[in-house]
Amino acid sequence: MLSAIAGHLAPRLGLTAICACAIGGAPCRQAETVELIFLDIGQGDAAVVRSPEGKVALIDAGRGAAVVGQLRAHGIESIDIAIASHPHADHIGGMEGVVTSMPVRYYMDNGVPHTTATYIKLMRTLQATNVTYLEATERTINLGSVDLTVIQPPPGGDLNSTSVGIVVEYGDFKALLTGDSEVGELNYWLERGVPDVTVLKAAHHGSRNGVSPTWLNATKPEVVVISCGLNNQYGHPDVWALRYYETVASEVYRTDLNGEVTILGRRNGDYHVQMSKGKTTAAEPRTEPAPVTTPAAAGLTLWVFADAPGNDHYNLNGEYVVITNNSSALMEIGGWNLCDAASACFTFPAGAVIPAGSRVVVYTGSGRSDGASFFMNRGRAVWNNRGDVATLWDSTQRMVARYAY
Numbered sequence: 494m495l496s497a498i499a500g501h502l503a504p505r506l507g508l509t510a511i512c513a514c515a516i517g518g519a520p521c522r523q524a525e526t527v528e529l530i531f532l533d534i535g536q537g538d539a540a541v542v543r544s545p546e547g548k549v550a551l552i553d554a555g556r557g558a559a560v561v562g563q564l565r566a567h568g569i570e571s572i573d574i575a576i577a578s579h580p581h582a583d584h585i586g587g588m589e590g591v592v593t594s595m596p597v598r599y600y601m602d603n604g605v606p607h608t609t610a611t612y613i614k615l616m617r618t619l620q621a622t623n624v625t626y627l628e629a630t631e632r633t634i635n636l637g638s639v640d641l642t643v644i645q646p647p648p649g650g651d652l653n654s655t656s657v658g659i660v661v662e663y664g665d666f667k668a669l670l671t672g673d674s675e676v677g678e679l680n681y682w683l684e685r686g687v688p689d690v691t692v693l694k695a696a697h698h699g700s701r702n703g704v705s706p707t708w709l710n711a712t713k714p715e716v717v718v719i720s721c722g723l724n725n726q727y728g729h730p731d732v733w734a735l736r737y738y739e740t741v742a743s744e745v746y747r748t749d750l751n752g753e754v755t756i757l758g759r760r761n762g763d764y765h766v767q768m769s770k771g772k773t774t775a776a777e778p779r780t781e782p783a784p785v786t787t788p789a790a791a792g793l794t795l796w797v798f799a800d801a802p803g804n805d806h807y808n809l810n811g812e813y814v815v816i817t818n819n820s821s822a823l824m825e826i827g828g829w830n831l832c833d834a835a836s837a838c839f840t841f842p843a844g845a846v847i848p849a850g851s852r853v854v855v856y857t858g859s860g861r862s863d864g865a866s867f868f869m870n871r872g873r874a875v876w877n878n879r880g881d882v883a884t885l886w887d888s889t890q891r892m893v894a895r896y897a898y
């Protein structure tokens with residue numbers, strides 16, 4: 494389980510502290526950092542990008558009026574560009590309040606009209622002010638020394654799947670925000686190429702349809718932020734989606750548990766995370782997806798991600814097993830077997846290892862092993878969604894770990 498402590502520095506990057514400030518106070522900022530603030534606005538999205546020069550982009554504005562006060566609490570009195578990922582109320586509901594409360598230079602959206610009163614009122618307000626409208630076509634916008642690259646949504650589709658994607662880039666620090674995009678839109682972008690990023694905003698409030706292993710393999714986030722309301726009626730974030738994020742990212746934050754999440758990114762790619770509340774594990778799901786049995790060998794744990802998005806038989810790499818070495822010693826696993834309850838087994842190739850504190854992933858389908866990912870090369874799903882037992886056997890046929898669900 495990953496821990497996310499307030500003020501915690503990403504240990505694997507060997508960061509040095511880049512600022513010191515009171516936990517729970519207003520996030521501090523320093524020159525030469527891009528500030529990425531995921532506001533705590535309940536069930537919805539609202540994020541601020543502030544460049545080292547003080548230029549501000551607002552990406553979505555949550556549902557209600559709360560966003561204006563939160564912007565002011567950060568000393569923000571004008572917006573260089575406001576971007577609506579898509580016109581659902583949990584993204585544009587607060588936009589009219591922003592436009593009427595402070596100067597906004599540009600307003601960008603996906604160009605897809607909506608029929609709601611919220612949308613129509615916002616459009617009328619924009620027309621009545623001096624805001625310059627931009628449609629979200631492929632382009633890069635300079636926000637001081639920070640680049641915002643627009644990833645254009647695919648034509649057609651429902652509103653979620655026409656969400657505008659934004660890459661925030663400051664030197665080697667990159668973040669990706671994609672509104673409420675779902676797997677169809679993510680796949681469309683994957684075909685065109687997506688960057689490997691430092692920070693990923695979980696699409697669609699951490700719902701199951703906003704993530705796939707392919708998406709995470711391409712974006713390779715170190716930090717994932719999920720923007721959602723506490724005990725929201727939609728069940729966001731989905732427990733399996735959380736597991737996907739935890740498998741890939743070092744740190745997973747949630748605005749429902751961690752409040753406002755601020756990431757200060759430096760040009761060399763280093764970053765520092767602050768959150769307004771919650772010193773405990775951010776990624777802890779409300780309910781475990783499955784009971785865990787005690788592993789037979791200390792130091793090794795198994796997790797089975799049985800329920801691939803869509804039909805498991807057609808998404809074989811959407812189901813997989815994660816084996817974590819929690820010990821401080823390198824584990825040599827060549828010749829070991831990973832088996833399901835029906836004795837469908839995978840034998841690890843000679844030389845396979847799990848470094849101390851690291852993990853490997855065993856996918857059901859086909860692929861090229863890179864030492865951290867292995868493939869069972871099965872033609873059909875292995876892990877039963879309704880319950881199964883994964884066991885790991887060492888080269889002397891001794892069971893060393895077991896996971897039942």
Ligand SMILES: [Zn+2]
Nearest residue numbers: 537581583673
């Ligand atoms: Zn939404």
